[in-house]
Amino acid sequence: MARGFLPLPDARAFRLENARAPACLVSAGGVAADADGFMRIDVMIENGRIASLAPAGGFHLDGEDVPRVDCGGAIVLPRLVDIHTHLDKGHIWPRRRNPDGSFMGALAAAEADREANWSAQDVARRMDFALRCALAHGTGAIRTHLDSIGKQTAISWPVFAEMRENWAGVIALQATALLPIDLVLDDEPQFRAIVETVARYEGVLGGVTYLGAAPDAKLDAALDRLFQAAAAEGLDVDLHVDESLAPDARTLSRIAQAAIRNRFRGKILCGHCCALATMDEDDLARTIDLACEARLAVVSLPMCNQYLQDRASGRTPRLRGVAPLHELKAAGIPVMVASDNTRDPFYAYGDLDLLEVFREATRICHLDHSDRNWLRTVAATPADVMGLDRHGRLEAGDPADLVIVRARAMTELLSRPQSDRTIVVAGRAIDNTPPDYSELDDIVGL
Template sequence: MSETPPPRTFAELRRSFPEERAFRIENARAPLCLLAAHGVAGDAHGFARVDVMVEDGRIAGIGAAGGFHLDGEDLPKLDVGGRILLPRLVDVHTHIDKGHIWPRRANPDGTFMGALTSAEADREANWSADDVARRMDFSLRSAYAHGTGALRTHIDSVGKQTAISWPVFAELRESWRGRMALQATALFPIDLIWQDEAEFREIVAAVARHGGVLGGVTYLGEAPGARLDAALDTLFQAAAAEGLDLDLHVDESLEPQARTLERIADAALRTRFAGRVLAGHCCSLAIHDEAERKRVVDKVAEARIAVVSLPMCNMYLQDRASGRTPRWRGVAPLHELRAAGAPVMVASDNTRDPFHAYGDLDMLEVFREATRILHLDHSSHDWLRAVAATPADLMDLDRAGRLEAGDPADMILLPARSTDELLARPHADRLVIVAGEAIDARPPDYAELDDLMQR
């Protein structure tokens, strides 16, 4: 432990951050559920006091505060006084190809259909390679500044847009390599499979060529039937043939007939699909009766399907009617899904576009709002996994979402010392550490996109 008392303010801590390539962070409070270290015990709130040794951009060692000894006792030390230390977080469901178009194409009434028609109109009018690249890069710089270490985005893959957006994403993924791990998922309506098989095959080929994930939107307003089952079989078989994982938009509605999640689980079991499957939204599952919901939840767990809820976007869109106070929260039943054994996550979804007018790809904000909306508090103490280790596993990133010796020294140091302090404020003054170095954690200026918004 350091012989000098810890700095009195977080601002002093920031100014004291070591510039050397090797140093120790001491007396940090880290979530036990995101730690891989021996001899570390958690407190009643799920946090453990730890020291972290950083060397050449990686975590050289991590252990219990005051009881952890490695070579390097003479290294610069930063005693953080029990502040919370997190790994960089993982955002598994975003739409950065749509991001930041709100100033030129707002949602006229805040409804899902208003969002759909507005986004489609903007895509047809404006989504050139340059337009998409600039808005996507702006989104990534925002996420990076807030402490996101890995991100998956859905990419509209219909008509001409497939050939435009996927090469743009591939270039951005390469330019961001080493700073943020990026993945992409094709987004198209499931009925395309039976309406235009040739275009569907082109989408599959583009996804495979660019190392992506195969997706789709499975609820389009009609009750599921044999045609949907056949389309799902085709989708699962195409993914298996190309060695692709699946990431689907599912039942993003509070309409009673939105019931495709169970059909997806049936298809996964029927085809014996070996890849990963992620189901996003699953809003209507919350309005099923108790017996039906339990049956579907158990089947989802049996099929090894993971579920991501998008609480901020779905609160914005779902159960909206002019002059009427919403009755439903529009979120999936994550507590029940997790209890059944299904991996569960929360993520950002849309940012400043017709589907969600707000947000900034800040996973700390997502976790704070998810805790309030989904009542993650007064529950177990490992819900931080839903924005870190669990999506990292889903994305097959074994060096993300955890604090472990040998991993890159990618961390977020926060002014907070407890869960209530963590969730009470936005913490815009957080310290984001990438490869052992504190980065300039200032999001880009909205004015950068002004010329695009004049179109």
């Protein structure tokens, strides 16, 4: 069983010494951060929890009969938080490929696979496989969108509820209903049933706004209805927004206006927001001001958006298709990055590895040479949006859920995959071997 590069004692209590941890995720005070924003600390672990944190060498308990592990300056992170995934679509690529790599090709392929194959057993098998991948890489919490249209709502939500119960205490799970925004007005009985299902399973209400068409009065009415339904049930909202580079894709401001108009007090997360990258500076500034007023949060999905956006056969892409995270963050909007799709028609690759996501986001979005607290985008910030106060940080009293990597500095962290990382759950190092793809051969047609 692979348990990472750093052997840990199988003991009720032990101390990690001489570790580096990101200052933006650590509650310990009085420790100076280095040029990368890391501080040297010792971590005392007792009974599966972080008992205390101190500056490296600061415990001064030489007579204490506790095993000590010298980390040698290795980076210690909390287990990470993946706030935008699609566990119900994951790993269908071998049986349903995207024919041309386009967004519409992905949409058609995923819809066809859903209609043909997404039984409760099929969804459960693939979802459990994906969660074991995420666990092996060090993820501690996941929010997944669930296609909630037609017969699929009644299939996927009970499967998710069972998965959430089975994984309780290992990975915290949340689910968001994913439906086309038109359905809110065009099929009121189905929309009511979806809202009731989301409320019953303590989920989040979501939807997809128009991909390229200009927003209109119908969109405004649909958003009003969605926010009113969410408020009536006490639900948060999580929307796919402007996942397009079309110049008419401008729904983020309409979402903000609807939230303000309806005095919505729940949390609102907007995913993708690709079209913001095509705005001129004045339009972008006005949109960001509205987003601030409405208290929106934004998650960018850099790997999937790079795969789909600005794609044309025989032509090198010109645009990155990612939201302007620097500008949003500077305005005070909570920003995050996440995995999105995994080995399905929307993204042929990925493994729910948030360190990979952060590494690629740093390169794609130029997160380097700027603020030093970008690690919050895969930890503390998504934990806050999900309402998880015991995730995404290193704080005394929290579960000892850690990711320890061999890297000692940011350039080392981002230069290699860190595939020998040590994953700690409740104070115990776990087997961090991802499941073998062959496990799914019988359901994906290999």
